[in-house]
Amino acid sequence: MDIHEYQAKEILNKHGIKTLGSILCHSPEEVYRAYQTLLSPIVVVKAQVHAGGRGKGGGVKIAKSGDEARSIAEKMLGMTLVTAQTGKEGKIVRKVLVESGAQISKEFYLSLTVDRKNAAVAFVVSAEGGMEIEEVSKSHPEKILTISIKPFHGLRSHHVLKILLFLGLDKTFLGDLSGLLFHLYDAFIREDMSMLEINPLILTSSNEFIPLDAKIILDDNSIFRHPYFNDYIDEGEENPLEVKAKNAGLNYIKLDGNVGCMVNGAGLAMATMDTIKEFGASPANFLDVGGTADSKRVETAFNILLSDKKVKGIFINIFGGIVKCDMVAEGVVTAAKNIGLTLPVVVRLEGTNAEEAARLIENSGMNFIVGRSLADGAKKISEIVKK
Amino acid sequence: MSILVNKNTNVLVQGITGKEGSFHATKCLEYGTKIVAGVTPFKGGSRFNNSVPVYNTIDEAKKTHRIDATMVFVPAGFAASGIIEAIEAEIPLIVCITEGIPVMDMLNVKAALNSSNSIMIGPNCPGVITADECKIGIMPGFIHKKGKIGVLSRSGTLTYEAVDQLTKAGLGETTCIGIGGDPIIGTPFIPLLKMFEDDPETSAVVMIGEIGGTAEEEASEFIKKNMKKPVIGFIAGKTAPEGKRMGHAGAIISGGKGTASDKLKTLEKNGVYIADNPSVIGDTAKKALKLS
Structure with a gap:
């Protein structure tokens, strides 16, 4: 699950990692007061949305006075922020983070991810901080260092040393970087x-390492041992239909x-979308109804x-x-009624009692058409929507 | 012959008295699987379906039974513990059906597997079946028929679709394995491809992949170098948008990597027979075997 920058920084703080002073705000007035509270001549007003690339889209602005911060917030709050990661429909900005400024002497890139191949x-580190890492990996792969840490080995001092040397830092930074x-x-x-x-x-002018931005994705599957993850869910950031589903x-x-x-099953759902495309139509969604496709679930899915x-x-x-x-x-017919x-609905049911199912669909008196195979069904629905 | 399991495989079920575990253990028994014992903590001494003895731990079960494989239905929060218990008990084959195990747990499980002789299939998978002999999993048994195609897949119902076609095309299957839809899985494609290459009953392999990661690309390099038997490939998710997780935790395109089109290009280059859509998997297998 995606979380906001301010939430990510809360988690980092909890683990002893210092970030700049900041205040979460929901209104221009709060932003004005935040400027006064932070006691920093320069502040940065940052839109809090679940997407990267905010700077280019106008979601990160510098202010040098309370009035300036307030007028930035007036424009930013409520705006639809479009970035490379939001899609063309963009995301509405509902809150901003006002953060103290800092004297920057160097910028780096640093991330941790799960390395699927090596378990x-x-x-992943680079001295090219602030750049899109995907761009750097294409144009200058030699400027990126990846170190895989096996959980059984754990992070060790020699890993830190490799990172220090790769970033071109001298040994006076070893203690701080290591921490x-x-x-x-x-x-x-x-x-x-x-x-x-x-x-x-x-790296600030006073030689402190500070995360200026932080993006964290949490593993949804681990929520049972981190009940606080539930507080981090922001349904306003998600598609309302996806939340309902x-x-x-x-x-x-x-x-x-x-x-x-x-469709039942994620793999078959993807394959069904692909097959519809093969026949010249285009899927409106991915929908996996799971193993138990009873009438109640089918009805929710229809809605x-x-x-x-x-x-x-619709293609079932x-x-x-x-x-x-x-x-x-029976569930499909009941739900539809x-x-x-x-x-128009094309229904393809394969497996146990498929023949009885096809008869039920044909005799339902509804606007139903039977698909005899995945390809037959995809072809029929594609012809219907193209008319 | 076949791979991993056959009619002589003695199977243990971990989580045999749970809702999913008991339902599917019953289906496996009906199929003919030799389920010799079950494990559920604090249910030791009872009998499942009035026949299969239930124990509190695997060690207890091992005192009375030879166990060749275990089917894990332990809930996600305890699944890693269940798997590591099986590894410590030196069970040769562990088939984990459980969905939703945290990735961090799987990193530790993987490390434990690497220093053991156990093979694990899954998690988040339909399981393993050798047609007409042994079913360890949740797949519908009746669509499988003894034949000559080995099946490997990251998916569930899509695998049934492929198997159904292979059966209807008269080819049948040897062993079908759902390797799992998670980012970290016990056994990737390559070791299983090698087993199929060495299995005299298998004439060809169907490999069903999907977006995310690079497992299919790596498998195709292996196929090019090491396999004489034809491999038929299908990749689901040509129409999937970037950055969205498509049901399976492992099915996500990130940073432009893991797309279906990249995977298909690499597979084709390495001599894999491509099924353009899932409804031609059976026909493509026939063509690969020069039967049509």
Whole structure:
């Protein structure tokens, strides 16, 4: 799960990592007061949204007075911030972080991620701080150092030394850098992070290492041992339909097309979207209804698909392995009748009792068409929405 | 022959009295799997379905039974412990069905596996089945038929789709393995590809991948260098947007890496027969074997 910069910094502080003084604000007045409180001649007003690249989109601004900070906040709060990571619809700015300024002498890039290939935690560092790391990795891969730390070995002094030397720092910085890296590694493991990115990590003119920005992704699966993660959920940052689906135990991701998809299983759901595309139409969503496709879940799923006004037709693709297809078919028909569904629906049910299921669908009296295979179903729904 | 499991495999079920565990243990018994024992803490001494003895720990079960494989249904918060218990008990094959295990736990499990002789399949997977012999998992048994294709997949229902086609095409399967949809899994494609290459009953392998990571690319390098048997590949997620997790924790395109098109290009270059969409997996397998 994504969290905000101010929340990420709270977690870092908890683990003994110092950040600049900052205050979270929800109104221009609060921003004005924050400027007075921080006692810093220069402050930075930063939009708090779940997306990177905020600076380029106008979500990070410098202010040199309380009045200036307030007028920046007046424009920033409520604006739709579009960055490379938000998509073209952007994200509405609902809160800003006002942070003290700092004298920067050097900027670095530092991140920790899970190294899938080596089953380890990887440190990624570069002296090219503040740049997009993806760009650096393309143009100057030699300027990036990746060190994989096996959990059994743990972070050790020689790892710190390699990083120090790679960043071009002399031995007077070893103690401070070591402290920072050990705290970061510890925080990453203990808080079950999937990613921790500090870009930039600055060295101030008084020779202190300080994370200027911090992005953390937490592992949703570990929420049972970190109940506080629940306080970090910000539903305003997520697509409302995706939130509704999640609360119903469905896995839904909105896309741009007009064929609503309802599938059991994530892999088959992706493959179904791909097949629709092969036949020249475009999927409106990813939706995994999970193993138990009963009428209640199907009804919730229908409602979610129908809230997307672009949807012109629905393709239901269920591989009934353990569940019986005729039961699923009954659920689909009941759900469709309950909500008075009028859109054309192609239903493909494969597995146990598939023939009985097809008969139920054909005789339902609804606007249903039977798909005989994945390809047949995808072809039929694509032809319908293209009309 | 087949790989990993056969009709003589003695199976233990960890979490046998839980909702999922008991349901699927029953289905596996119906399929003919030799489930010799179950484990659930504080349920030791009872019997599952009035037949299978239940123990508190694996060590207790091992005193009476030879155990070749374990099927893990332990809930996510305790799953790592269940797996490490099986590793310490030196169970040769561990099949973990559990979904939602934290990645940090899996890093430790992986380290424990690396210093052991146990093989683990999963987690977050449908399991392993050798057609008509032994089912350790949650897949529908009836779609499988003894034949000549080995199946490897990161997915669940998509695997059933492929198996169904292989069965209907008259090819049938040897062993089908869902390797799991998580970022860190017990066994990636490569060691299993090698087992299929060495298995005299397997004539070809279907490998079903999806977006995220680079496991398919690495597998295709191995295929090019080390395999004589044809491999048929399908990658799900051509239409997936970047940065979104598509159901499986491992299925995410990040920083432009892990896209379906990159994977397909590498697979094709390394001589894998590509099925452009899932409905032609069966036909592509026939073509690869020069049967049509």
